[in-house]
Amino acid sequence: MPADLTFRNVTVVDGSGSPGVSADVAVTDGRISAVGEAGAGAREVDGRGMVLCPGFVDTHSHDDGAFIRYPGMEFKLAQGVTSEVSGNCGFSTMPNEPGRTYMGGDISGPGSNWTDLESYFAACMERGPAINNAMLVGHNRVRAHVVGLDKRLASAGELSEMRGHVARAMEQGAVGFSTGLIYEPGRYSDTAELVALASECRPFAGLYATHMRNEGDKLLEAVEEARLVAREAGIGLHISHHKSAGKRNWGRVKDSLAMVDAANAAGEDITLDVYPYTAGSGPMWQYVNLDRIDLEWAENVMIASCPDSHEFEGKMLPEIATRQEWSLEETVREIVTSPRGKEVICIQFIIEEADIETNLRHPKMLIGSDGIPELRGRPHPRLFGTMPRILGRYVRERGVLSLEEAIKRMTSQSCERFGLAERGLVKPGYWADLVLFDPATVRDVATYQDPNQEPVGIAMVVVNGQVAYEDGRHTGVAAGRMLRYRRAD
Ligand code: ZN
Numbered sequence: 358m359p360a361d362l363t364f365r366n367v368t369v370v371d372g373s374g375s376p377g378v379s380a381d382v383a384v385t386d387g388r389i390s391a392v393g394e395a396g397a398g399a400r401e402v403d404g405r406g407m408v409l410c411p412g413f414v415d416t417h418s419h420d421d422g423a424f425i426r427y428p429g430m431e432f433k434l435a436q437g438v439t440s441e442v443s444g445n446c447g448f449s450t451m452p453n454e455p456g457r458t459y460m461g462g463d464i465s466g467p468g469s470n471w472t473d474l475e476s477y478f479a480a481c482m483e484r485g486p487a488i489n490n491a492m493l494v495g496h497n498r499v500r501a502h503v504v505g506l507d508k509r510l511a512s513a514g515e516l517s518e519m520r521g522h523v524a525r526a527m528e529q530g531a532v533g534f535s536t537g538l539i540y541e542p543g544r545y546s547d548t549a550e551l552v553a554l555a556s557e558c559r560p561f562a563g564l565y566a567t568h569m570r571n572e573g574d575k576l577l578e579a580v581e582e583a584r585l586v587a588r589e590a591g592i593g594l595h596i597s598h599h600k601s602a603g604k605r606n607w608g609r610v611k612d613s614l615a616m617v618d619a620a621n622a623a624g625e626d627i628t629l630d631v632y633p634y635t636a637g638s639g640p641m642w643q644y645v646n647l648d649r650i651d652l653e654w655a656e657n658v659m660i661a662s663c664p665d666s667h668e669f670e671g672k673m674l675p676e677i678a679t680r681q682e683w684s685l686e687e688t689v690r691e692i693v694t695s696p697r698g699k700e701v702i703c704i705q706f707i708i709e710e711a712d713i714e715t716n717l718r719h720p721k722m723l724i725g726s727d728g729i730p731e732l733r734g735r736p737h738p739r740l741f742g743t744m745p746r747i748l749g750r751y752v753r754e755r756g757v758l759s760l761e762e763a764i765k766r767m768t769s770q771s772c773e774r775f776g777l778a779e780r781g782l783v784k785p786g787y788w789a790d791l792v793l794f795d796p797a798t799v800r801d802v803a804t805y806q807d808p809n810q811e812p813v814g815i816a817m818v819v820v821n822g823q824v825a826y827e828d829g830r831h832t833g834v835a836a837g838r839m840l841r842y843r844r845a846d
């Protein structure tokens with residue numbers, strides 16, 4: 358019986374970190390059926406000069422809503438992303454009460470007809486996803502669902518109700534529990550609440566994934582709190598988009614990484630992710646205290662999407678201030694308090710380039726785009742560019758990582774950490790999630806001014822054995838699946 362698809366003359370970088378080898382690879386019934394010598398395929402692809410590796414894992418996504426709105430997931434697929442972990446920073450699409458509006462700036466998108474992880478996964482499958490999705494259950498969502506947006510600690514009754522939602526998501530296959538502790542309403546929790554909720558992951562050995570309470574002046578204290586939560590809950594810790602924000606803090610990622618190394622050496626279990634850009638992005642209202650607007654911050658902010666004033670998109674706040682003849686403070690206030698102000702997404706230039714390289718050199722550092730799929734504005738270019746930017750800029754141009762090491766982090770190491778079973782290696786029996794790319798030309802194209810652009814150098818992407826992307830064309834094949842933590846399917 359011929360294979361469905363055979364790759365000839367490719368350099369296989371298998372995801373394990375081993376050097377690339379010249380080999381043929383065959384795919385049959387969705388899985389890799391041969392590596393080395395392969396028989397005839399119903400379709401044969403000559404990949405001379407190209408690298409074939411496992412599909413990339415975006416370990417930090419906010420695509421929960423995108424799987425409903427944009428099931429073709431073009432912005433990720435074209436990068437070679439075949440699986441991702443959604444529900445980050447405390448924002449997940451479940452638990453959900455159909456018809457209820459949660460937060461205006463909820464980056465996971467509007468609620469719909471599902472109630473829990475199982476029914477959300479069913480809704481995604483109905484739409485025909487192009488790539489695979491695994492989910493974290495988010496603290497902000499659980500708290501908004503049970504406590505609302507009140508600025509207070511949860512009562513004992515509310516806490517036990519919240520625990521029930523986390524436990525239910527874990528039973529249904531969530532990867533773990535995520536927090537976003539700078540955001541409303543999660544910021545009103547204390548450490549004890551986080552420990553109680555994270556403890557529900559323990560029977561499943563799930564993860565505590567956190568956007569920490571502070572990523573600037575109090576970075577190290579925030580790492581301490583995150584470690585405490587994971588230790589008390591008895592689970593692994595994953596630190597999201599590790600950074601040291603604000604010019605006066607640049608360079609201090611070295612200190613937090615030293616803390617992670619010491620903790621790991623002492624038996625803790627900590628990993629991290631990073632995006633390869635010097636700007637962050639998120640719902641603007643969440644970063645602004647209207648009683649005390651931080652002008653130093655505002656100097657470095659660009660508007661990504663602004664439904665009331667599209668003309669602001671792609672512009673820095675000082676530029677908008679000049680045009681409108683507003684003070685910088687008025688500019689922030691006008692934008693955030695406009696009728697649809699809670700939907701405004703901003704981009705903040707707060708990270709040092711050297712810190713990105715320090716992060717990427719760390720062996721426990723995985724890659725996560727943190728992209729926000731709001732395609733109607735000018736989203737942060739990380740949404741379209743993250744994976745090829747690692748391979749082009751940081752591997753080929755700057756030599757920060759070897760190709761094999763980068764691919765290992767983006768594939769097997771990510772799959773292992775996030776419990777994506779039988780994925781992440783080019784190995785017989787594994788799911789055929791594959792990327793064929795040209796290591797000499799692969800690069801990101803998306804920029805802050807023109808972000809909705811697919812990368813170059815990605816020749817073919819295969820999801821569960823089906824060709825989903827080829828030579829710049831999305832085939833429309835919807836072969837993605839919903840992945841349950843550490844469960845083979
Ligand atoms: Zn975050």
Ligand code: CU
Nearest residue numbers: 417445446727
């Ligand atoms: Cu995030």
